[in-house]
Amino acid sequence: MRIQGVLVCLYFYLMFPTNIIGLWWAVGSPLVMDPNSICRKTRRLAGKQRAICRKEPEIVEEVAKGAKIALLECQYQFRYRRWNCTTAKRSISKILRRDIRESSFVYAVTAAGVVFAVTEACSTGHLLQCTCKNNIRDIATDGEWEWGGCGDNVEFGYQKSREFMDARKRKKRRGDVTTLIRLHNNEAGRLAVTRHMRKECKCHGLSGSCTLKTCWRKMPRFRHVGDRLKGKFDGSAKVISSNDGKHLLPEGDTIKPPTKEDLVYSQESPNFCKRSKRWGSLGTRGRECDPTSMGVGGCDLLCCGRGYSKTEVTVRENCKCQFRWCCDVICETCVSVRTVYRCS
Template identity: 35%
Template sequence: METEVTFGLHRLCLLLMLTASTLPYYSQGSWVWLGITSLGVPEKMGCSNLPLTNRQKDLCKRKPYLLPSIKEGARLAIHECKSQFKHERWNCTTGAHPEVFGYELTSGTKETAFIYAVTAAGLVHSVTRSCSAGNMTECSCDTSLQGGGSPSEGWHWGGCSDDIQYGIWFSRKFIDHAMKNMTLKGQDALLTMNQHNSEVGRQAVGKMMSTDCRCHGVSGSCAVKTCWKTMSSFEKVGSFLKDRYENSIQVLDRSKKKVRRKEKEQRKFPDQKVGISGTRGRECNRTSSGPDGCNLLCCGRGYNTHVVRHVERCECKFVWCCYVRCRRCESMTDVHTCK
């Protein structure tokens, strides 16, 4: 059954008013593992020295061969998040280890929903890829399809289908189970929302799987085809989740307390304490009406324009024998940055 990404209000979730002072302790169990990307070779450090919760360390000790996949899953997620939001006000800001996403993972916003979904999906993708590559003994290819197909239509299942079920199982075990017994009073709703969005990310990897086939026959006649299931590129998974983000459903807030909008002169755009860097200095597109446009990206503060001089080699020709002769070309470009 297809599910949808949900998100809560800023610092609000269902019936609860969550305070900033309690949130970091709660969220640490589910996201601190992303700091593994800053390590050189995590498998050489030993599980006890890695940025993991106690539950994750125990799992690591039982399955140390999965450490490269855990690191690759975190890298995939962070890279794809930055790629999907590169033209938006929030451009997937990541701080220093271990606060990879910082405040955004505790705020209960649409962005929080995307982060939980894409990180869970990244772990599924990397572990499944490692299984198919034969890097682990307890998983390999998915053989459940083999032997089936449609001989009358000239094709059958074979090859090495990606064993996505093992990847999904490990992602749940590593991320969701690590959060159990770690919540503080009054935070069950946010936990439920985060677990829901993590599951959306896992299902997205499965939903985006495709069928690849190879032809067999005399002189490439393709009389018979062998087909198998394979995961789509993680870029496609990220695009699918970004679409879900754009059409996400807001969790209803039943609290009586209202959040008042600050007057313009009282607003603080950057807030380094919570990891919000603002958009000052970000390059924008003056002619765009989308999220990368100067009006939206700069939050109505205006933008500066300066001219950038580019120098490059051009009109290159090969001269016999044996070197390349080029001209030196210059061009001027207007660059717009937010005030």
């Protein structure tokens, strides 16, 4: 129940950031994952979003799946950081209100998640309005293989992600640096999928030989997308709006202008060491850390110099499992003691 509520909070904030608090309790039930409920709960849909809700409700279902994929990936990528992509409403809603590095990643990975979910639904036949991709035979090969099979129709996933994720923000006035930043990060997330397609092949021939090999294009694994966006987060650029309000420029003259695949932000992040209602920081007190690590996740950095405590935790788990015909698995219960370090 909790994870579904958080997903809808994330979804509605990304779509309609000015109205998230009022929507939180209204949509905090499992029913909101139904596309019809999502479309019915908000009256602030932009034209493209309204058209998709009316004509393609199954697309909205894939948008919700994409948000779930994105949230899980965010939590994986930030699991050792001071802000760990927590599902607490009082944190993520405040984070997404600001144009900081952490929000740039959330917007980008969510746009990527929507591309991924919609494209995957095309390839598996769950969406009637699209199919897999099989019209790239005119692209040159090295002569040892040829295009064939049925690749991922990532162009369709890109299109729907752009229509749904960018629709509201494209109606904002020109010169709004927040709009420019969020549109840029949305696009960076989509490009992390579309520009890094992989080739997958299958051999054909007698007795397992590979006299003929056909290949098709597949999306990168989403963990690889998350890794790529996390790298962009680590090297993200601080930007300002150009004088005409149409472009983003690096804040410093010596900084290289960001590419379309880079993440950008305009506000410095807090250190997230202490609890702060203003910033949505929950602090790191009580977080588990690794005293042997000198990097992110190590007790020195994660605990912000406050020190840490050591406790012994009893762990019970199945072990020495045996299969007995037919059809039982019999296991013993093993007890072990694990040392846990937590920030003070």
